[in-house]
Amino acid sequence: xxxxxxxxxxxxxxxxxxxxxxxxxxxxxxxxxxxxxxxxxxxxxxxxxxxxxxxxxxxxxxxxxxxxxxxxxxxxxxxxxxxxxxxxxxxxxxxxxxxxxxxxxxxxxxxxxxxxxxxxxxxxxxxxxxxxxxxxxxxxxxxxxxxxxxxxxxxxxxxxxxxxxxxxxxxxxxxxxxxxxxxxxxxxxxxxxxxxxxxxxxxxxxxxxxxx
Numbered sequence: 008x009x010x011x012x013x014x015x016x017x018x019x020x021x022x023x024x025x026x027x028x029x030x031x032x033x034x035x036x037x038x039x040x041x042x043x044x045x046x047x048x049x050x051x052x053x054x055x056x057x058x059x060x061x062x063x064x065x066x067x068x069x070x071x072x073x074x075x076x077x078x079x080x081x082x083x084x085x086x087x088x089x090x091x092x093x094x095x096x097x098x099x100x101x102x103x104x105x106x107x108x109x110x111x112x113x114x115x116x117x118x119x120x121x122x123x124x125x126x127x128x129x130x131x132x133x134x135x136x137x138x139x140x141x142x143x144x145x146x147x148x149x150x151x152x153x154x155x156x157x158x159x160x161x162x163x164x165x166x167x168x169x170x171x172x173x174x175x176x177x178x179x180x181x182x183x184x185x186x187x188x189x190x191x192x193x194x195x196x197x198x199x200x201x202x203x204x205x206x207x208x209x210x211x212x213x214x215x216x217x218x219x
Contacts, residue, residue: 016061016124018051026056027063031135032159034166040173049120057170061124064131071097071134071213074141078217081145093213097134100209104130104202111198112175121174129170133206136163137214144218152218160207167203175199 030037043055052060075093079085105126112121136159144152175195 012122012124013061015051016059016128018053019060019062020053023053023056023060024063027052027060028135030056031063031132031166032139032162034162034169037169040169042173057173059125059128059170061128061131064128064134067134067138068097068131071137071141074138075217078141078145082219097213100213101127101130104205104209108198108202115194115198119174121171125174129167129202132166133163133210136160137210140210140214141217144214149218152214156207156211156214160210163206163210164203167206168199171199171202 040057042057043050049055049058052058052062072090072094076085076090079089079093105123108126108130109123112119139159140152140155143155147154175198
């Protein structure tokens with residue numbers, strides 16, 4: 008693991024974090040999704056709001072675990088074992104999701120600049136929506152939970168599709184010209200859409216038991 012490469016994903020500032028959170032919750036108003044480069048090197052997150060980062064997913068994951076503990080405590084169901092199970096389940100889901108994505112890209116021989124850290128970042132952004140969903144459920148009950156679930160799920164799916172579209176799909180046209188077949192481009196499109204559609208399922212699975 009390259010320490011310098013890992014530092015890149017934590018090169019954020021307050022302005023970037025606020026803008027990124029706004030994009031995650033209200034992605035429909037964002038127009039330019041292209042990741043910017045300088046001499047074939049992607050700009051750091053603090054310089055480009057479209058660059059993936061690991062700061063927000065990491066802090067959102069920790070906040071989700073703390074919020075889960077609070078929700079369980081309010082319902083008098085808290086125990087260290089239950090909280091540990093909640094944390095480990097959330098972590099395992101990310102690992103499975105990233106591994107499946109890496110395997111899919113490998114089997115389809117998709118040439119993209121997506122790294123493992125990129126996939127972890129995109130997968131971890133769901134915790135922002137999960138925090139919003141659980142908070143809404145705690146404050147407004149089941150109705151608030153499902154409204155927030157629908158909103159955060161749609162926003163995250165839109166964000167994932169637009170972000171991965173810039174990473175996976177641009178090579179479709181060039182590959183199709185040489186292949187004479189649309190099989191692989193269609194499969195790449197399916198990967199992008201399937202990754203987005205899978206997010207609401209995980210959000211519901213990891214939050215529904217916290218709101219009653």
